[in-house]
Structure formats: C-alpha cells, structure tokens
Amino acid sequence: MTAILSEETRLRDEIAGVGRSLFDRLFTFGSTGNISARLSSGEMLMTPTNASLGALDPGRLSKFSAEGVHLSGDKPTKEAFLHQCMYCERQDAGAVVHLHSTHAVAVSIIEGLDEADLLPPLTAYYAMRVGRLPLVPYYPPGDAALAGAVAEKARDSHAVLLANHGPVVAGATLREAQYATEELEETAKLFLMLRGERIRPLTAEQRDALARK
Incomplete structure (x- = not known):
C-alpha cells in the first residue's frame, strides 16, 4: 500500500x-489543455475541467479506474475520453499530453497538407520523439465520435493532431510525452516560419535510421 501511495x-x-512548466513557457494558456498519467494499477490521474495547467492542485486531480470510471477528485474534463482512447490503443503509454498550442493548431488548419503525416521531418529530434503526425478530422469539443477517430489514428502513431483543435501525444512516461509535445510545437513553428522557402528535410532513409534507434 505504501508503494502505491508513493x-x-x-x-x-x-x-x-x-503543467506549470508548459503554462509558464506559453505552450498552453487559460484553462486549455489537459494532462494524464497512468498508475501501475491501470488507474489514471488527470487534470480536471476548467483548471489552468499553471495552477494545478495535486490533491484535486481527477482519478479514474482502469475502466475509465471517475473515482475521486474534481469534475473530469470533457476531453477525458481523448486520454482514455490513447491508452487503449497505446498499451505502452504511461502518460498523455493534450494542448491547444498555437503553432500546432495553425498547422491543423492549413489545407493541402498530407493528412497522413502533416509535418516534414525537419530535425532529428522531431523524427525520434514524434515520428509521423496524422490529422484527425474536426469534431466539436467533447463529441464522443472523436474518440473513435483518435483511436483509429493512434494505432499507428503515438502523436495525433486534431483539426482546428490541437495535439494529443502519448509517451511511456510523463516526461517523454511532455518532450514529444514540445518538439511537435517547435517543429510546427519552424514549418510555419519556412513556408515559401525551399527546405531540406531529413530524407526517408535518414528518418528510418533514426526510427530504428
């Protein structure tokens, strides 16, 4: 029991x-975004509804059973299902970060990009931490149909981008999910800065070599 509580x-x-780190560095704002982590028991801790990631009370986080039933803590976010469906599809995931980060959202609104892989591999760290980034079609916030759409894309990618909404990123640990989300946002910023320029992304061979590592 002591180990579980610890x-x-x-x-x-x-x-x-x-949450505080992401908020202070402007990766999120207001009460947008949510974070979850999975306990070894399968139970989940998640930031509650209408909570600023910059001012979270650890004792008031929403707690869910392994089956997704709210057990304790403040009222859950209406986006709790985004986290739950990522855990269902990514059995190795220990945490999920969902933000409304500005540059990633901007990319999600651009027409004509490859919806199976929105961002080119501009850096080695993007290729290693994010990999391929599919677009999930737009659904209104809280729409239950979004869960199925996210789950479909999550089977082949631990990071997805919701159209007109923001990224959802799973990682083996919370730090891994955080770093991948930050790498995604910074690569989206680079991508937008370079639009109209001739770019030299990593080749398919270079990206595949990084993936094998």
Whole structure:
C-alpha cells in the first residue's frame, strides 16, 4: 500500500510540475489543455475541467479506474475520453499530453497538407520523439465520435493532431510525452516560419535510421 501511495503522490506532483512548466513557457494558456498519467494499477490521474495547467492542485486531480470510471477528485474534463482512447490503443503509454498550442493548431488548419503525416521531418529530434503526425478530422469539443477517430489514428502513431483543435501525444512516461509535445510545437513553428522557402528535410532513409534507434 505504501508503494502505491508513493507512486500516486509522485505522479500527482509531477503532473502539477509539468503543467506549470508548459503554462509558464506559453505552450498552453487559460484553462486549455489537459494532462494524464497512468498508475501501475491501470488507474489514471488527470487534470480536471476548467483548471489552468499553471495552477494545478495535486490533491484535486481527477482519478479514474482502469475502466475509465471517475473515482475521486474534481469534475473530469470533457476531453477525458481523448486520454482514455490513447491508452487503449497505446498499451505502452504511461502518460498523455493534450494542448491547444498555437503553432500546432495553425498547422491543423492549413489545407493541402498530407493528412497522413502533416509535418516534414525537419530535425532529428522531431523524427525520434514524434515520428509521423496524422490529422484527425474536426469534431466539436467533447463529441464522443472523436474518440473513435483518435483511436483509429493512434494505432499507428503515438502523436495525433486534431483539426482546428490541437495535439494529443502519448509517451511511456510523463516526461517523454511532455518532450514529444514540445518538439511537435517547435517543429510546427519552424514549418510555419519556412513556408515559401525551399527546405531540406531529413530524407526517408535518414528518418528510418533514426526510427530504428
């Protein structure tokens, strides 16, 4: 019991710390975005509805059973299903970060991009931490049909971009999910800065070599 409580306390504090870091560095704003982490029991901790990631109370995080039933804590976010469907499809995932980060959202609105892989591999770290980024079609926030659309894309990618909404990124740990989300946002910024320029992304061979690592 002590070990379980210790793990939960650590994860609660880590979620609050990551949320504050993302908020302070303008990766999110207002009460947008949410973070979750999965306990070894399969239970999930998640930031609650209408909560700023910059001012989270670790003791008030929403807690869910492994089956997705709200057990305790503040009222859950209406986007809880985004996290739950990522965990269902990504069995190795220990955490999920969902943001409304500005540059990634901007990319999600551009017409004519490859919806199976929205961003070119501009850097090695993007290729390693994000890989391929599919677009999930637009659904209104909280629409239950979005879960199926996210799950379909998540089978082949641990990061997806919701059209006119923002990224959802899973990682083995909360730090891995955080770093991948940040890499996605910075690559989206680079992509927008370089539009109209001739670019030299990594080749398919270079990206595949990084993926094998």
